[in-house]
């Protein structure tokens with residue numbers, strides 16, 4: 001019998017390790033926990049980033065010195081809280097949520113966390129709202145987090161390029177989707193959106209990128225990390 005040189009899939013262990021890491025390195029305070037409780041009460045899908053991923057976003061902001069951040073896909077504001085807390089003095093986070101009910105919960109979560117003074121929450125489909133944001137901003141974004149409807153990822157990449165400068169970091173969530181991303185014949189609109197997005201990234205000479213698959217309490221997924229040259 002061939003003995004595998006890797007452990008069998010054990011999603012309970014993925015969650016245990018995530019819990020261990022986040023308790024040590026990315027502990028959630030009551031405001032973050034309450035945000036997740038409120039999201040669940042409102043019947044939202046648990047598509048928030050994990051605590052460790054929230055901390056990763058916060059570290060990217062600190063490491064790049066980003067002070068103007070764009071988030072496409074607020075959901076209930078859990079990642080928004082991690083990001084807004086990581087901003088330097090005077091920093092601002094622009095975040096867009098298409099679903100009005102989700103946006104209302106997000107607003108209350110962000111307000112309760114005392115962060116609404118540094119967050120601009122736009123309610124509406126991102127493709128409708130982004131032209132207004134383009135008119136409003138006077139400096140490009142330093143960091144952009146794409147975490148919304150995946151079929152529109154190619155459009156969000158185009159908008160990110162319009163709203164960025166050399167050195168802007170773009171992070172896209174959910175580029176693995178339980179491994180489905182590797183299937184070129186997938187008919188899943190989310191997978192197709194992610195694949196079209198990644199091939200645009202690969203072809204664009206202005207961009208440099210990698211993608212990292214992850215396991216954890218959110219299952220098997222991953223993120224793309226992109227830098228505008």
Ligand code: DHB
Nearest residue numbers: 047048049147148173174
């Ligand atoms: C989905 C979307 C997300 O942003 C996420 O983190 C997980 C899943 C989804 O649409 O299936």
Ligand code: MG
Nearest residue numbers: 047147173174
């Ligand atoms: Mg996501």
